[in-house]
Amino acid sequence: MEKLLPRFLEYVTIDTQSDPYSKTTPSTEKQWDLAKKLVLELHQIGMQEVSIDENAYIMATLPSNTDKKVPIIGFISHFDTSPDFTAKNVKPQVVKNYDGKDIMLNKGKNIVLSPDYFEDLHQYKGQTLITTDGTTLLGADDKAGIAEIITAMEYLVQHPEIKHGEIRIAFTPDEEIGRGAHKFDVKKFGAAWAYTMDGSQMGELEFENFNAASAKIQIEGKSVHPGYAKNKMVNAIGIANEFLGLLPSREVPECTTDREGFFHVHRIKGEIEKAEIELIIRDHDEGHFEARKQLLQDITEKLQKKYGDYITLRIEDQYRNMHEKIVPVFHIVEIAQEAMESVGVEPIVKPIRGGTDGSQLSFMGLPCPNIFAGGHNFHGKYEYIPLESMQKAVEVIVKICELTAVQIK
Structure with missing residues (x-):
C-alpha cells in the first residue's frame, strides 16, 4: 500500500487528455506517454502476458495460484482524462489530516474547495485528501482506478498465500470521449466477467447506466x-x-x-x-x-x-444500459457487495449518471459492473480524492479475487 500514493501522484502529472474531434486511436499522441510507462510497471511488479497493441490497449495476466477451477475475471480502468477541462501541468496537492474546513487550492486566484458547497467533504475530516491546485483537473478519473488495480496486483504477487484464479487486467484509451471499448479485444481478454474501477465515492457499485x-x-x-x-x-x-x-x-x-x-x-x-x-x-x-x-x-x-x-x-x-446484461449473471454483483462488506465498506448500489467502458463491454459479451475508485468532482478544478478511499478500493479488488476462488464452483 505504501506505493499507492506516489504511484497515483506520478500518473496524474502525465497529461493524457483525449480529443473528441480526433479520428485516431488513441485520440491524442500524449496518451502513449502514460501507456508505455504502465507497460513497464506491469512487468516490474511481476505480471505475465503484458501486451500493448497498436491502439494503446494494455492487457496483462496474474496467473492462478490454485488448483481449483476458477473463472477468469478482470479489472479495467482508462488512462485518458476528460477534454472538459485542462489537464496540462497538473500539480496535485496532498492535504494530510484534513480539518473539515475550506481548502485553499490557489491563493493567487482565490480558488477554494469548500465543504459549504461540496458537502461530501464533511465525511473526510481527518483523512488525507489529494486535490488540484485550482488550475487543472486532477485526473483521478480514472488514474486512481489504474493505481488501485496495479497496487492490488502487486499485493497479490507478494502474498501468494491469498488463493485466486487467473486475473486479467486492462487499461484503455479514450473512455472519456465514449470510445474506450470500441477497439477492446474481448476474446483476447478472455475473462468471464470484469469490473471497471471507475466509480466515484467509496462504496459505489453500479450495474445500471444511461x-x-x-x-x-x-x-x-x-x-x-x-x-x-x-x-x-x-x-x-x-x-x-x-x-x-x-x-x-x-x-x-x-x-x-x-x-x-x-x-x-x-x-x-x-x-x-x-x-x-x-x-x-x-x-x-x-x-x-x-x-x-x-x-x-x-x-x-x-x-x-x-x-x-x-x-x-x-x-x-x-x-446502452448494461442492466439487461448484468441481471442474468447477478452473482458478479453479489461477489463485489460481499467483498466491500468484508473489508468494512458499505455498498452504495445506484445507477450511473453517465457511462463507462463497462456499459459497452457488457454488450460485447463481457459483463462488467462498475466499482468505486474514490474520487469526487470529476472533470474540473475542484476534483479531489481521499487516499483512504483508494486504499479501500485496493482491498476490495483483492477480496473479489479471493472470494471468486472460494465461492465459484
Missing part, C-alpha cells in the same frame, strides 16, 4: 442586408435559438438526478448563414430514451415546415 446518444443539428441560413431583409433573410442563429426553446427547459443535467434523463447542449456556434448545435441525450429508461430522440426529430420537422429544408438532424447512438 442509454446514450449524441445529436448534431445543422442550420443553413441566407444573409441579406438587414435593411432589406424582410421575407428574404434566413437567420440561422435565430432558428437555432428557436430550436433550443422547444426543448424541455427543466430536463437538463443541472435540474435532474437519480434515473431522470436529460438533454445537454454542450456546444453551439453560429452566424447568419450557418449555425450548429451539438447535444447529448441520456435516459436510463429505454422507452423514454427513444421518446427523447423522437422529440428532436419532431422539432426538426416542425421547423422544416416553417422555414423549409434549412435544418438537418443527425443522431448517433453511443451506448
Whole structure:
C-alpha cells in the first residue's frame, strides 16, 4: 500500500487528455506517454502476458495460484482524462489530516474547495485528501482506478498465500470521449466477467447506466442586408435559438438526478448563414430514451415546415444500459457487495449518471459492473480524492479475487 500514493501522484502529472474531434486511436499522441510507462510497471511488479497493441490497449495476466477451477475475471480502468477541462501541468496537492474546513487550492486566484458547497467533504475530516491546485483537473478519473488495480496486483504477487484464479487486467484509451471499448479485444481478454474501477465515492457499485446518444443539428441560413431583409433573410442563429426553446427547459443535467434523463447542449456556434448545435441525450429508461430522440426529430420537422429544408438532424447512438446484461449473471454483483462488506465498506448500489467502458463491454459479451475508485468532482478544478478511499478500493479488488476462488464452483 505504501506505493499507492506516489504511484497515483506520478500518473496524474502525465497529461493524457483525449480529443473528441480526433479520428485516431488513441485520440491524442500524449496518451502513449502514460501507456508505455504502465507497460513497464506491469512487468516490474511481476505480471505475465503484458501486451500493448497498436491502439494503446494494455492487457496483462496474474496467473492462478490454485488448483481449483476458477473463472477468469478482470479489472479495467482508462488512462485518458476528460477534454472538459485542462489537464496540462497538473500539480496535485496532498492535504494530510484534513480539518473539515475550506481548502485553499490557489491563493493567487482565490480558488477554494469548500465543504459549504461540496458537502461530501464533511465525511473526510481527518483523512488525507489529494486535490488540484485550482488550475487543472486532477485526473483521478480514472488514474486512481489504474493505481488501485496495479497496487492490488502487486499485493497479490507478494502474498501468494491469498488463493485466486487467473486475473486479467486492462487499461484503455479514450473512455472519456465514449470510445474506450470500441477497439477492446474481448476474446483476447478472455475473462468471464470484469469490473471497471471507475466509480466515484467509496462504496459505489453500479450495474445500471444511461442509454446514450449524441445529436448534431445543422442550420443553413441566407444573409441579406438587414435593411432589406424582410421575407428574404434566413437567420440561422435565430432558428437555432428557436430550436433550443422547444426543448424541455427543466430536463437538463443541472435540474435532474437519480434515473431522470436529460438533454445537454454542450456546444453551439453560429452566424447568419450557418449555425450548429451539438447535444447529448441520456435516459436510463429505454422507452423514454427513444421518446427523447423522437422529440428532436419532431422539432426538426416542425421547423422544416416553417422555414423549409434549412435544418438537418443527425443522431448517433453511443451506448446502452448494461442492466439487461448484468441481471442474468447477478452473482458478479453479489461477489463485489460481499467483498466491500468484508473489508468494512458499505455498498452504495445506484445507477450511473453517465457511462463507462463497462456499459459497452457488457454488450460485447463481457459483463462488467462498475466499482468505486474514490474520487469526487470529476472533470474540473475542484476534483479531489481521499487516499483512504483508494486504499479501500485496493482491498476490495483483492477480496473479489479471493472470494471468486472460494465461492465459484
